[in-house]
Amino acid sequence: MALPFSLVLYGLAIWAELRGALTLTGGEFVYPLDDTYIHMSLARTLALHGVWGITPQEFSGSSSSPLWTLILAGLFAAAGANAYIPLVLNVIAGAALVFVVDRALSPGLHAAWRLAATSLIVFAMPLPTLVFLAMEHVLHALITLLFVFAAAAIYRGETVRGRVAIVAALAFALVGARYEGLFVVIPVCFLVWARHGLRPALVIGAAGIVPVVGYGFFALSQGGFFVPNGLLVKAVAPLLGHPPPEGFHSRSPVLPLWFLIALSAVLLFDRTDRRARFLHLSFLPAAGLHLGLAATGHLFRYEGYLIPLGVVAIATQVAVFGFHPRFYTNASRLARTLFWALIVAPFLIRGGMAALITPRACANIHGQQVRMARLVHARLDEGAVALNDIGAVAWFGAVPILDLAGLGSDDVARLRIQGRFGPEAIRPLIREHGVRLAMLYDSWFRGALPPEWTRIGEWMTPDNVVLGDARVSFYAVDPAAAERLKRAIDDFGGAESGGD
Structure with missing residues (x-):
């Protein structure tokens, strides 16, 4: 019964944020970030005029998610440029994410703990806010889990040949959804290499590079840059001593992510099995690469994909072996209670902040x-x-x-x-x-x-x-x-x- 309750919780959270937003906008639905309309405009221009640009007048590398742009453009071409299409896609992707997490944890975790894990993801990701952003972030998180789960099957020693093609296809989609997908593809390739040799790792890695190279050469042919403008203006230009305009970076609380990193690192050296170890070794380098090289924040969206992966890595191990680090098993009941309160509090704060900010962000836009x-x-x-x-x-x-x-x-x-x-x-x-x-x-x-x-x-x-x-x-x-x-x-x- 964990899955139905999780989906109901997910639906209620979306309804609550929607009601709050409509109250503040006088009943008019508005997305909480201007970036959503950038994606929609780019997809509409591509669908109606065949131009990869915000307007039909010129090419522009405005999207850092080529796959999301192509999906939206295809749907706009088939059904018309309806502003609700990205929202509907995200609602579906969010429900699929909840389903995938529940199924991944169902073999060994009690229903109550599965409900706790999915609830943590819904609130701390925070899934309703990312759904309302109606961009690629929920899809990116979903593909991240599917990619890591498929690669874990290879790592455990199951049939390699047929599964490499599936993992490679998911690597292509993952990086096509967001270039940060490379932060997950890279450690997975090293793990597959260590277990099964260089060839399958190269196939997976090459598939992950294809979206970057493919978009890059296309953009160059149109007079643009090899990487999307957002990455250049926000990331490359500061390295050259030319900072982006003020206001481009807005932080959100990432303490929950740091807690997941700490717990995952502790459990990695505790009693574990091959699947849990693979999940830890996928999550930890990916989180480190993201925190070191990419942005966090701006309505919780940039780092959101890592939270489901971290929660699933920890829950997978706890499902099989329980939670038995020495510092925990030797602690009193009160100390254990305080420990879990300390761990859960930042997740609740992050989710609460998102629930309060998102409707106000809609009113701002x-x-x-x-x-x-x-x-x-x-x-x-x-x-x-x-x-x-x-x-x-x-x-x-x-x-x-x-x-x-x-x-x-x-x-x-x-x-x-x-x-x-x-x-x-x-x-x-x-x-x-x-x-x-x-x-x-x-x-x-x-x-x-x-x-x-x-x-x-x-x-x-x-x-x-x-x-x-x-x-x-x-x-x-x-x-x-x-x-x-x-x-x-x-x-x-x-x-x-x-x-x-």
Whole structure:
């Protein structure tokens, strides 16, 4: 009976967050991150125009999940560009994740403990929030588990030849879903190599590299970069001494992940079997690589895929051998109770924070990005707009866009990587794209904007929990058009008057 209860819990958690979000947005469903609309816009453009870009005008390497983009584009082409399709996919993927975890633990773990494990994953991942993000993260977590479970069967000595093809296919899908999938593929390849030799490990590793290389050569053929713009602007540029705009990194509590790492490491040296050892040795290096090389946070999404893997690794061993580290078996009952309270508390805090933040994040996107998109669509139907958060405007606004953050405009990304981003570099791009209006966070562009731009107003969004800045400023690129643009904004619903 653990699985039905787990699915009901999962459904209730989603319902609670949905109800909270709709209350704050006046009954209108809005995703809690602008990035969701970036994926949707990219998939729509690909489905309707055959262009890999935010708008039909140009290619842009805006997605770090080629597989998710292709899935969405296929569904948009077949069923129309419906904004609810990504949400439905994520609800299904989340239910599948709960099912897979329950089935993986069912051979040796009591139903009550399986329910506890799946509940921990639902709350601490946190699964409802990642479902509401409606991007690739839940699918990525699901494929991660399927990949590791399939590879564990090889490691245990079961039939290798037929299973290598399955594991290789899952490696391809895992990295195609998110490049962080390589953090899991790498240790699995070494484990397979140690157990069965180099050839199957090379096959699995090569399959994991194919999405990276395939996308890279495709992007180069379109005039883009070998890796997606987000990775370049957020990761590569800082290594070259050119930091990304402020606000690109938002942290979330990762203490639960550190606790899982500590427990997994302790249990690895306790009594274990081959399957549990494989799961530990897959999880620990993957978590270390992620924490060392990748980001965490921004609504809990980046590290979320590791939590199910860590919980399953620990629960698999406990199911067979119990929990018997020396420090624990020698402790009093009170000390054991305090130990588990200390372990569980960060998971509950992370889940509670997610439940509180997600509806407010929906309200933030509704009050800023969606409002900007409707302004552009209703009042500013001539020329392009310059932005730093492009998703909602691209999805709802249907106008040409110049992304001054660099995620949706390769020319800007190139300038940022080269350290040449500034007024002199921006001016020709503005002319080339026919930009009339810029809607930007001043905090992201200190000293970088052309001084001749006229600031014509600003919007403030209260109770900001997810926006790069609560204050978005409006600029007339051509001072001669400032009064007309300001009047259009005021007629729409008003920017607070402001000038420098």
